[in-house]
Amino acid sequence: MVESHGVAILVGAGDAIGAAVARRFANGGYTVCICRRDAAKSQKLVDELTAAGHRIHAFSVDARREVEVQKVFAEVESSIGPIEVCLFNAGSNVNKPLLDTTEKLFFKAWELACYAGFLVGREAARVMLPRRRGTIFFTGATASIRGGPGFAAFASAKFGLRAVAQAMARELGPKNIHVVHLIIDAGVDSEAIHQRMKAAKGIEASEILPDSLTKTSSIADAYWFTHKQSRDGWTHELDLRPSVEKW
Numbered sequence: 001m002v003e004s005h006g007v008a009i010l011v012g013a014g015d016a017i018g019a020a021v022a023r024r025f026a027n028g029g030y031t032v033c034i035c036r037r038d039a040a041k042s043q044k045l046v047d048e049l050t051a052a053g054h055r056i057h058a059f060s061v062d063a064r065r066e067v068e069v070q071k072v073f074a075e076v077e078s079s080i081g082p083i084e085v086c087l088f089n090a091g092s093n094v095n096k097p098l099l100d101t102t103e104k105l106f107f108k109a110w111e112l113a114c115y116a117g118f119l120v121g122r123e124a125a126r127v128m129l130p131r132r133r134g135t136i137f138f139t140g141a142t143a144s145i146r147g148g149p150g151f152a153a154f155a156s157a158k159f160g161l162r163a164v165a166q167a168m169a170r171e172l173g174p175k176n177i178h179v180v181h182l183i184i185d186a187g188v189d190s191e192a193i194h195q196r197m198k199a200a201k202g203i204e205a206s207e208i209l210p211d212s213l214t215k216t217s218s219i220a221d222a223y224w225f226t227h228k229q230s231r232d233g234w235t236h237e238l239d240l241r242p243s244v245e246k247w
Helices: 017-027 039-053 066-079 103-131 151-174 189-202 215-228
Strands: 007-011 031-036 056-060 083-088 134-141 179-183 237-240
Touching: 007 017, 007 066, 007 103, 017 031, 017 039, 017 083, 017 215, 031 039, 031 066, 039 056, 056 066, 066 083, 066 103, 083 103, 103 134, 103 179, 134 151, 134 215, 151 179, 179 189, 179 215, 215 237
Parallel strands: 007 031, 007 083, 031 056, 083 134, 134 179, 179 237
Antiparallel strands: none
């Protein structure tokens, strides 16, 4: 029988990385709370995990709205259980030439990928600190450490999120809160990437070389691995990429 743990709250949890992390932590004994702008989009996953005997809930929340973030954390803590794990996975991967990058686009990228991460991380810390335990995850990307052509908006937001994660790790680590920033330096093996590759290069999913994209289950396993680390050997930042990825 799987040991029962507390709650894993996943914010910005879509059908790729978020769903994989939900499955991994549910299998590890956690009650999973999926948070995204439209909770109904996670109904298939809720049905799947419920049928497998896991405890899972879905909430609609806009992570860019402080009041909504505070409300969902309060609701989970009061009606479901203590939050032991928090994942911030929202992103804003836009690629636009510099002169086509509007003020609105730049701000929206920062608001979703950086500001929302700060709000979620802060509220996670608020509930974890009195118990002096917990793990806070942030999903990063190649753009977290390298700004490429067309990525002025996205890279600035991901650089900012990385800084938030570092500052939190240094402040919260001595208080037994483990903060992890996972850099995914790869294309993720997901339906969205398959469609993007088909549109850009005419490549069908069946034609993609094996193991050339990082599987969402591998990303979820990396989060599980860092969560289970001993306090004397915590990882703050970990990068993942397939063996064929140029870096």
